[in-house]
Amino acid sequence: MSVKKPDLLQGTLDLLVLKTLAQGPQHGYGIAQKILLSSRQLIDVQQGSLYPALHRLERKNLVTSEWRESDAGRMARVYSLTKAGHACLASEIEQWSRYSAAINWVLEG
Amino acid sequence: MWRLWNKPDRDLDREISFHLETLADSYQRQGMSREEAMRTARREFGGVEPVKEACRDIRWSRPLAELARDIRFGWRMMRRAPAITGAALLSLALGIGATTAILTLADVLLWRTLGVPEPGQLSEVFWASKQRTGFNRRSVGSVHKDGALLVADFFSSQGLDALRASAQGKAGIAAQMGTFRVSASYDDQLSVAQVRPVSGNFFSVLGIQPAHGRVLNEHDDSPSAAPAVVLSHRFWSAKFGASPAVAGRSIRINNHMYEIAGVLPAEFRGIVPAENVELYSSIWQSPPFLEPDSNFRASAVDPTCWWLHLIARRAPGVSEAQLRDILDAGFAASWPKAPESAEATPHIRLSNARRGLGSIRRSLGNPILILLGLVVLVLVAACANIANLMLARSASREKEVALRISLGCGQARLLRQFLTESLLLATIGGLLSIPVAAGVLSMLPGFTPIQGTEMAISATPDPRSLAGAAVVTGLSALLFGLYPAWRAVRIDAGPALKEVTGRSAAHLRSRWAPARLLVLFQVALGVVLVTVAVLFTGNLLEIVSRETGFDRGNTILCKVRPGDQGYLDDRLKSFYSTLEQRLNDVPGVESAGLSITGPMSGGGGWSDLARLSNGDKFETAVHHVSHRFLDAMRVPVTAGRMLTRQDVESGGRVAVVSQDFAARLGLPSPLGARFTMGFGEDVQYEIVGIARNATYTDLRHTPLVVYIPFDFGVPTAQVVLNSSIPPAGIMPAVRDAVNGIDREVPLVDVFTMEQQISRTLHRERLFAWLCGSFGVLALVLCMVGLYGLMSHTTARRTQEIGIRMAMGATRGGVVFLALGNGLALALGGLVLGVPPAVYALRLAERHQLIPQGPFPLAALASAMGLIALSATLAVLLPALRAARIQPAQALRRA
Structure with a gap:
């Protein structure tokens, strides 16, 4: 790996997970792959750390989970976004864009 | 799960x-x-x-899941050391159980408030004087001493009226009498019940509302009212199946029909703690008043006859002192004549009755507090034991703890693990203690203080007492469970892990210091408890084995109640005469006699004075008997003659007196001497015979006794049978003989003399039994503690002992070393225990639980001997185990 991947900013993992799940129900492995894919391989989530995040979101009722059979025929725990999760995602995105815009202004200023 | x-x-x-x-x-x-x-x-x-x-x-489920894991782990740990766990659980169950039982007893008898509204407003009314007053000769009630004062609880009906008049508007005053045993039959079911005659305003003064029907009221308070009774809730539930339709129905009491007025609420359990009164009637319509020729009815209006017990409810805002002054002023108006002196002038005194009338508190209060003190010592000993066991366990788990710490287990987590284990232990022990407490309580009514009644102490341990005892023991389990954990988390994991069994002696001593102190403490407690146990059981045995002066082995006692069936006057007398004759004819009955006072029944008939012609006066017990009575009791007449049938039938003024009575006369020849004695009017008697000294109504005293022939115009009598055939063999024939006279008059209350004797010794038996158990418990706890300590010490010194033996120590020397170690500890405890044991003995003596006398050195010495013996046994086993250590093996293990 020649390019140094940026460290994930504190607190952004939840946002990424929520965003990924907004596109449809997914299991932990799938979420990791999707984040990797959509960040153009630049963000490599430490895969293990995904699970505490998922469980935390589930406790906050932002996601729910159920056991389903996966493509390979294994039982997988599939997470999906709840109503509260959708609402939370919207506000998180808004916060993020304001935050990143602010950072950009500072850097460009 | x-x-x-x-x-x-x-x-x-x-x-x-x-x-x-x-x-x-x-x-x-x-x-x-x-x-x-x-x-x-x-x-x-x-x-x-x-x-x-x-x-x-x-x-979210993490804490719960961990708790479950902790409990499972704790359970596994407990099972891995079954001896320690068993001993700890036993200590907990016995300690908490015994304490709960005694606390429950104390609560019922001493602390519980009456089940009435505003019990704090109630006062028991007494009068007190320095000397006996002369104008209340015929009185029924109790007198107790308060310093130099005599305090009495009886009043005449004029006294009641005077007090009521003076307290108008300031207090309501109700009256009641002592309880009576009656035969009650309802729906052809006959039972013996306890009835308390009360004044019409009794329930309104107490503020009791009926559960069904009505309570008694002022209209019942007259000689012309229709007889009515109120049932206690307990009696109603037991005998009437709690049927609400019972009010208005009839019940036959003795030979009279009563209307059941109503049922009392469950929360009212009587006005005397732990009494079991089943029926309440008005005084004027009470069974003793309805008897034909009733003494009670005749004397009820006599101002010299004082027989009513009073309870007052103060109006709100009236203090006890105010009411006392008011009543005292009115009291004098009711006296039949002026007191002889200032000393003999009675004054009203009030005592708060929110916890019921105080007679039981006065007779059993201090003894129960002493019991409570002793049982607390047992509890403390049990706590010490648990502490010791927890210490021992933690020592054996040091390696495990070290391993867990080095694997990254947090200190808080470790502490919680130990806490859970202690709690688990305390919980199981607490649960086990409930049946222990219930068992102790269920045996208490056997130690009934009042003849013929049953203490109404339910076998349900009081939840508050149980909680209290459980909290104490639980806390000690926690404290001593956490101490090792706290110490454990501070250990250095490295050396502890490496360490297997070896340990330097100095290290060992400091480590075991708390455990050694605990054992020392425990042995000292053991000395106190075992001494007291030896003392009380010895006291009981001594009393029981005392010479009674009559035949104890072959005597059977029973009662007949012909008066309840309407026998009167001549019919009554001829019933008794036929009864005595038929009983003497029964094959196997050597002799049968009758008396009014039951032998060994407590109480009895006393004449203040037997007055000689020279004016000399003394107190004597009076035994009204049939002519066969002395023969049936096997009390021989040593001089003069027995009483005869003629004496009885002619109502002769003759008497047989005891040897002590005769000696008291101080005459060269007591036979033929005359003395006067009487209840009311004095009667002159001539002494015709002298009988061997014998006890009267209890084993503790052998008073002067005079036997008077009596014609038995009384509704109930005591039957005394002498037979070498045991009761089970002889009683059917005896019952047949009695049934042959009248089927409706059965023999009741059949006891052997030995049973009757043990009934009079309720307090001694209660103490001997409870303290004996405490003593055994203390011994067991001591042994467990010592054994636990010594076997752990031995186990941890295996290596050191191995070295000693390798260096040439003999097995005997090793045993001696280990024995000496444990025994030194026991000896220290023994010495420490002596001063508190002496104090306990003095306390028991002061409260007359044991007779006063020379210091009971023997009890103390034998208690110390017992503890020394059991300590040696407890230490011997680990010592012998130490001697079996193989040096080579012990050293290799290091």
């Missing part, structure tokens, strides 16, 4: 392994081998365990 709590864990495992396998699949597709793919996947995933731990942290 475990499965449910563990489900989230298993789900997490499955979730993570799905991730790993799917990831591995993708690597496999890139051409890796399966193993390589899995390895890479794991590396990619990061540490599996930290992830799991993080997830557990987030999940």
Whole structure:
């Protein structure tokens, strides 16, 4: 790996997970792959750390989970976004864009 | 249950392994081998365990799941050391159980408030004087001493009227009499019941509302009212199946019909603690008043006859002192004549009655507090034992703790583990203590203080007492469970892990210091408890084995109640005369006689004075008997003659007196001497015979006794049978003989003399039994404590002993070393225990639980001997184990 991947900013993992799940129900492995894919391989989530995040979101009722059979025929725990999760995602995105815009202004200023 | 709590864990495992396998699949597709793919996947995933731990942290069920794990682990640990666990549980169960039982007893008898509204407003009314007053000669009630004052609880009906008049508007005053045993029959079911005659305003003064029907009221308070009774809730539930339709029905009491007015509420349990009164009637319509020729009815209006017990309810805002002054002013108006002196002038005194009338508190209060003190000592000894066992256990678990700490177990987590284990132990011990307490309580009514009644102490341990005892023991379990944990988390894991059994002696001593102190303390407590146990059981045995002066082995006692069936006057007398004759004719009955006072029944008939012609006066017990009575009791007449049938039938003024009575006369020839004595009017008697000294109504005293022939115009009498055939063999024939006279008059209250004797010794038996158990308990606790300490010391010194033996120490020397160690500890405890034991003895003597006399050195010495013996036994086993140590093996293990 020649390019140094940026460290994930504190607190952004939840946002990424929520965003990924907004596109449809997914299991932990799938979420990791999707984040990797959509960040153009630049963000490599430490895969293990995904699970505490998922469980935390589930406790906050932002996601729910159920056991389903996966493509390979294994039982997988599939997470999906709840109503509260959708609402939370919207506000998180808004916060993020304001935050990143602010950072950009500072850097460009 | 475990499965449910563990489900989230298993789900997490499955979730993570799905991730790993799917990831591995993708690597496999890139051409890796399966193993390589899995390895890479794991590396990619990061540490599996930290992830799991993080997830557990987030999940809500974590605390519960951990608690479950802790409990399961604690249970496993407890099972791994069954001896220690068993001993701790036993200590807990016995300690808490015994304390709860005694606390419950104390609560019922001493502390519980009456089940009436505003009990604090109630006062018991007494009068007190320095000397006996001369104008209340015929009185029924109790007198107790308060310093130099005599305090009495009886008043005449004129006294009641005067007090009521003076207290108008300031207090309501109700009256009641002592209880009477009656035969009650309802729906052809006959039972013996306890009835208390009360004034009409009794229930309104107490503020009691009926559960069904009505309570008695002022209209019942007249000689012309229709007889009515109120049932206690208990009696109603037991005998009437709690039927609400009972009010208005009839019940036959003795030979009279009563209307059942109503039923009392369950929360009212009587006005005397632990009494079991089943029926309440008005005084004027009470069974003793309705008897033909009733003495009570005749004397009820006599101002010299004082027989009513009073209870007052103060109006709100009236203090006890105010009411006392008011009543005292009115009291004098009711006296039949002026007092002889200022000393003999009675004054009103009030005592708060929110916890019921005080007679039981006065007679049993201090003894119960002493019992409570003793049982607290037992509880403390049990706590010390638990502490010791927990220490021992923690010592054996040091390695485990060290291992867990080095594996990264947090201190808080470790503490919680120990806490859970202690709680588990305390909980199981607490649960086990409930049947122990119930068992003790169920035996208490056997030690009934009042003849013919039953203490109404239910076998349900008082929940507050149970909670109190459980909290104390639970706290000690926690404290002593946590102390080792606290110490354990401070140990240096490295050396502790390496260490197997070896340990330097100095290290050992400091480590065991708290345990040694506890054992010392325990032995000292043991000295106190065992001494008291030896003392009380010895006291009981001494009393029981005392010479009674009559035949104890072959005597059977029973009662007949012909008066209840309407026998009167001549019919009554001829009933008794026929009864005595028929009983003497029964084959196997050597002799049968009658008396009014039951032998060994407590109480009895006393004449203040037997007055000689020279004016000399003394107190004597009076035994009204049939002419066969002395023969039936096997009390020989040593001089003069027996009483005869003619004496009885002619109502002769003759008497047989005891040897002591005769000696008291101080005459050269007592036969033929005359003395006067009487209840009311004095009667002159001539002494015709002298009988061997014999006890009268209890074993503790052998008073002067005079036997008077009596014609038995009384409704109930005591039957005394002498037979070498045991009761089971002889009683059917005896019952047949009695049934032959009148089927409606059965023999009741059949006891052998030995049974009757043990009934009079309720207090001694209660104390001997309870303190004996406490003593045994203390001994067992001591032994367990010493044994536990010594076997642990031995186990941990295996290496040192091995070295000693390798260096040439003999086995005898090793035994001596180990024995000496334990016995020195026991000896220290013995010495420490002597001063408190002496104090306990003095206390028991002061409260007359044991007779005053020379210091009971023998009891103390034998108690110390007992403890020394059991201590030696407890220490011997570990010492012998130490001697069996093989030096080579012990050293190799190091």
